[in-house]
Amino acid sequence: xxxxxxxxxxxxxxxxxxxxxxxxxxxxxxxxxxxxxxxxxxxxxxxxxxxxxxxxxxxxxxxxxxxxxxxxxxxxxxxxxxxxxxxxxxxxxxxxxxxxxxxxxxxxxxxxxxxxxxxxxxxxxxxxxxxxxxxxxxxxxxxxxxxxxxxxxxxxxxxxxxxxxxxxxxxxxxxxxxxxxxxxxxxxxxxxxxxxxxxxxxxxxxxxxxxxxxxxxxxxxxxxxxxxxxxxxxxxxxxxxxxxxxxxxxxxx
Amino acid sequence: xxxxxxxxxxxxxxxxxxxxxxxxxxxxxxxxxxxxxxxxxxxxxxxxxxxxxxxxxxxxxxxxxxxxxxxxxxxxxxxxxxxxxxxxxxxxxxxxxxxxxxxxxxxxxxxxxxxxxxxxxxxxxxxxxxxxxxxxxxxxxxxxxxxxxxxxxxxxxxxxxxxxxxxxxxxxxxxxxxxxxxxxxxxxxxxxxxxxxxxxxxxxxxxxxxxxxxxxxxxxxxxxxxxxxxxxxxxxxxxxxxxxxxxxxxxxxx
Numbered sequence: 170x171x172x173x174x175x176x177x178x179x180x181x182x183x184x185x186x187x188x189x190x191x192x193x194x195x196x197x198x199x200x201x202x203x204x205x206x207x208x209x210x211x212x213x214x215x216x217x218x219x220x221x222x223x224x225x226x227x228x229x230x231x232x233x234x235x236x237x238x239x240x241x242x243x244x245x246x247x248x249x250x251x252x253x254x255x256x257x258x259x260x261x262x263x264x265x266x267x268x269x270x271x272x273x274x275x276x277x278x279x280x281x282x283x284x285x286x287x288x289x290x291x292x293x294x295x296x297x298x299x300x301x302x303x304x305x306x307x308x309x310x311x312x313x314x315x316x317x318x319x320x321x322x323x324x325x326x327x328x329x330x331x332x333x334x335x336x337x338x339x340x341x342x343x344x345x346x347x348x349x350x351x352x353x354x355x356x357x358x359x360x361x362x363x364x365x366x367x368x369x370x371x372x373x374x375x376x377x378x379x380x381x382x383x384x385x386x387x388x389x390x391x392x393x394x395x396x397x398x399x400x401x402x403x404x405x406x407x408x409x410x411x412x413x414x415x416x417x418x419x420x421x422x
Numbered sequence: 423x424x425x426x427x428x429x430x431x432x433x434x435x436x437x438x439x440x441x442x443x444x445x446x447x448x449x450x451x452x453x454x455x456x457x458x459x460x461x462x463x464x465x466x467x468x469x470x471x472x473x474x475x476x477x478x479x480x481x482x483x484x485x486x487x488x489x490x491x492x493x494x495x496x497x498x499x500x501x502x503x504x505x506x507x508x509x510x511x512x513x514x515x516x517x518x519x520x521x522x523x524x525x526x527x528x529x530x531x532x533x534x535x536x537x538x539x540x541x542x543x544x545x546x547x548x549x550x551x552x553x554x555x556x557x558x559x560x561x562x563x564x565x566x567x568x569x570x571x572x573x574x575x576x577x578x579x580x581x582x583x584x585x586x587x588x589x590x591x592x593x594x595x596x597x598x599x600x601x602x603x604x605x606x607x608x609x610x611x612x613x614x615x616x617x618x619x620x621x622x623x624x625x626x627x628x629x630x631x632x633x634x635x636x637x638x639x640x641x642x643x644x645x646x647x648x649x650x651x652x653x654x655x656x657x658x659x660x661x662x663x664x665x666x667x668x669x670x671x672x673x674x675x676x
Contacts, residue, residue, distance in 0.1 A: 239460075
């Protein structure tokens with residue numbers, strides 16, 4: 170029997186056994202290597218760089234911004250429930266937020282995510298990334314983005330409990346000239362310095378602001394003016410009780 | 423000429439272009455509304471961007487497939503030979519086909535814009551400029567698909583060439599960015615060949631990345647320089663494609 174005839178008569182059997190062998194090979198291959206090649210379910214992957222963002226957007230940066238924004242909002246949804254915020258890599262969250270700001274700075278979507286969602290982390294130290302982002306975002310245009318600086322002050326005060334940092338941010342916030350910003354955005358450094366125990370600084374800030382209101386530089390409602398009067402009187406009383414001359418506060422520079 | 427237009431519209435219905443695009447657009451609209459409504463804030467802006475971006479992609483893919491498959495079938499069924507055997511010049515034939523494809527696009531494009539206006543509640547002027555630029559982008563794409571279908575023998579090559587053209591043109595922004603990498607970084611590699619290739623490509627391909635940006639729907643449009651570039655680019659490129667098609671079709675022997 171020649172080779173050709175043998176093959177012709179037995180080819181169906183040969184291919185059947187070849188099929189069985191390759192099938193077993195496939196199973197044994199993944200039995201051995203599946204431990205090393207597990208699906209990578211990172212909570213927050215590294216943020217895309219500038220060139221990659223530009224390539225992915227295909228010219229439509231707003232479209233990519235919204236897609237990546239949704240991705241950032243839903244990170245942590247790993248198909249088996251949600252992950253606690255303390256397990257997130259906040260350095261990467263910060264990188265994502267900065268990258269998305271490059272795509273669209275006008276939008277309030279990312280600062281909203283930072284202020285209302287990611288600031289709720291159980292790991293207090295991670296709040297610093299959120300504060301840094303909000304500070305940098307708002308500082309680019311404080312008149313337009315003052316609300317996010319206000320949020321940064323709030324997170325620094327409440328979550329991080331860093332009074333010095335919250336005072337610094339409040340001071341930056343007080344420099345806004347936005348018409349829609351309430352007077353409290355200018356009063357905040359005074360309130361925080363009062364809480365920090367610095368009555369003198371608090372008295373000085375409010376007195377200067379009051380002078381601005383009286384001279385017409387700063388607009389304020391009647392109830393806001395009355396409140397400032399009350400606050401200044403309270404600080405005066407407090408300083409007198411401590412036997413400290415309030416005039417000395419006004420000479421500080 | 424009029425009969426060619428009628429024929430293209432008829433084949434659009436026969437090929438189920440409108441039903442196909444309608445179903446795909448309806449699915450992309452639904453997904454956009456779902457994703458938009460799941461956003462923490464700026465739901466309207468989210469929905470508008472998703473609708474704009476996805477409908478641009480759907481229309482571009484739909485028109486490339488329709489033009490390439492339609493022209494290819496016209497050659498295979500000897501419809502081209504039949505039409506040019508009549509008293510019609512080859513230029514008129516090409517122009518008739520291009521006008522037919524543009525008209526076929528308009529029939530889906532106008533309802534799409536009305537739907538975007540109603541659903542996305544977009545900035546009116548922004549939507550107008552977005553629609554205008556998307557329409558011009560589609561005409562450029564249709565012209566290229568028509569040209570590639572005439573030059574290349576089979577539909578698969580024409581479709582792949584058109585997709586390649588669209589993606590490269592949409593990525594022109596990255597290429598321009600790569601060309602303008604500061605000298606200090608470039609000195610590390612001294613990869614001048616790549617720079618020359620990119621410069622050459624950026625001169626040949628249109629800058630489609632400047633067209634139909636969904637941010638115009640959310641924040642309005644105020645950059646008249648971009649509009650000027652879009653209009654000039656479209657006028658030059660559509661004419662270029664058309665003249666190349668005339669030249670190629672003139673040389674063709676049946």
